Amino acid sequence: MPKRGSDLWHGCPVRFGATVLGDPWTLLILRDLMFRDARHYGDFARAGERISTNILADRLQWLEGEGILVKTRDPDWAVRVIYRLTEKGRGLVPVILSIIDWSEAWDDKTEVPADFIAAYRADPAGFAASIQESLRQDAARDGAA
Amino acid sequence: MPKRGSDLWHGCPVRFGATVLGDPWTLLILRDLMFRDARHYGDFARAGERISTNILADRLQWLEGEGILVKTRDPDWAVRVIYRLTEKGRGLVPVILSIIDWSEAWDDKTEVPADFIAAYRADPAGFAASIQESLRQDAARDGAA
DNA sequence: CTGTATCCTTAGGGATACTG
DNA sequence: CAGTATCCCTAAGGATACAG
Numbered sequence: 001m002p003k004r005g006s007d008l009w010h011g012c013p014v015r016f017g018a019t020v021l022g023d024p025w026t027l028l029i030l031r032d033l034m035f036r037d038a039r040h041y042g043d044f045a046r047a048g049e050r051i052s053t054n055i056l057a058d059r060l061q062w063l064e065g066e067g068i069l070v071k072t073r074d075p076d077w078a079v080r081v082i083y084r085l086t087e088k089g090r091g092l093v094p095v096i097l098s099i100i101d102w103s104e105a106w107d108d109k110t111e112v113p114a115d116f117i118a119a120y121r122a123d124p125a126g127f128a129a130s131i132q133e134s135l136r137q138d139a140a141r142d143g144a145a
Numbered sequence: 146m147p148k149r150g151s152d153l154w155h156g157c158p159v160r161f162g163a164t165v166l167g168d169p170w171t172l173l174i175l176r177d178l179m180f181r182d183a184r185h186y187g188d189f190a191r192a193g194e195r196i197s198t199n200i201l202a203d204r205l206q207w208l209e210g211e212g213i214l215v216k217t218r219d220p221d222w223a224v225r226v227i228y229r230l231t232e233k234g235r236g237l238v239p240v241i242l243s244i245i246d247w248s249e250a251w252d253d254k255t256e257v258p259a260d261f262i263a264a265y266r267a268d269p270a271g272f273a274a275s276i277q278e279s280l281r282q283d284a285a286r287d288g289a290a
Numbered sequence: 291c292t293g294t295a296t297c298c299t300t301a302g303g304g305a306t307a308c309t310g
Numbered sequence: 311c312a313g314t315a316t317c318c319c320t321a322a323g324g325a326t327a328c329a330g
Contacts, residue, residue: 012243013248013255014176015169015194021244022169024160031159049160052304057314079310079312089253095243095314096159099166102236104156110158116303124269171324186292197324202294224292224330 001011020066021095025051025059033089033136034096039082040140068092072144084144086140094128106144165211166240170196170204175241178214178234179280184227184287185219213237217289229289235280239273 021027032038032047044056060083063069068089074080085092097120103110104117120127159259162256166172177192189201196204205228208214213234219225230237242265249262264271 009251011254011256012176013245013252013257014172015245016248016252016255018169018172021166022172024163024167027159027163027167031157053313054315055303073223091247091250095240095247098240098243099162100158102240104163106233107156107158107161110157110161111156112158147312199295236307
């Protein structure tokens with residue numbers, strides 16, 4: 001293990017990650033995509049935290065530009081758009097899971113289903129992989145591979 | 146694995162995590178504490194991203210209030226304060242590591258030492274634990290246990 | 291030097307109206 | 311309903327002066 005305090009990171013990965021994750025709205029959108037089957041605009045808009053529509057539109061557009069999600073037309077309803085995580089976006093599943101794990105450990109008011117957190121802790125990588133695979137299939141079904 | 150889309154999280158862990166992590170400055174401060182041996186005010190202030198001093202003071206104070214870091218007096222220089230992660234703060238090491246992992250995978254400009262990322266991927270939990278243990282010892286040495 | 295407080299501008303974001 | 315655009319105000323934060 002390289003010594004901490006060394007001159008790691010000229011192209012700093014935390015700074016890069018912060019451009020995506022260092023925004024509360026983005027984190028909530030990612031959560032909804034990963035764990036709440038949010039696919040449509042309204043799913044995010046009515047997601048409990050009452051994100052205002054201009055912010056939502058801004059973040060969705062930005063995330064699309066970053067290649068973290070893709071928009072596809074809903075075949076059932078042409079005016080509607082389906083939002084899906086790309087592989088790059090699904091790569092953030094382990095990050096969100098580790099946040100959940102930490103909150104579960106340190107926040108009294110957080111209530112995560114016990115089997116969820118147990119399964120994660122038993123095998124974090126495997127658990128993340130199964131979620132990612134499930135999301136991948138969802139995306140493929142919508143033609144957003 | 147519990148079905149995605151279920152009514153997980155009334156006390157939502159991602160929302161809770163977002164209060165801490167959903168801010169770029171906080172992420173950078175955590176990085177400096179974890180990987181750059183930042184202990185003093187100036188270490189953060191001169192950390193490359195040129196955080197302005199009012200923002201820095203604000204974040205440090207807030208993180209202290211959250212119990213994520215503690216301030217102790219520097220025995221060598223009374224006017225000086227040492228900032229150290231608490232156990233709660235060290236609990237965020239896996240989160241930051243997963244962010245680094247993701248950035249390494251998806252950002253061209255990120256350059257993480259190969260052995261660092263290799264060690265992490267070989268055994269994420271063990272790697273995180275060794276960093277946490279090292280930080281714990283640092284804190285203990287400063288009397289910030 | 292370490293750390294705090296003030297000024298002031300800009301942009302983030304809430305409410306809401308509007309379009310298809 | 312899905313999604314966009316405008317208004318307007320608050321607050322984040324950069325520059326900088328200040329205090330110990």
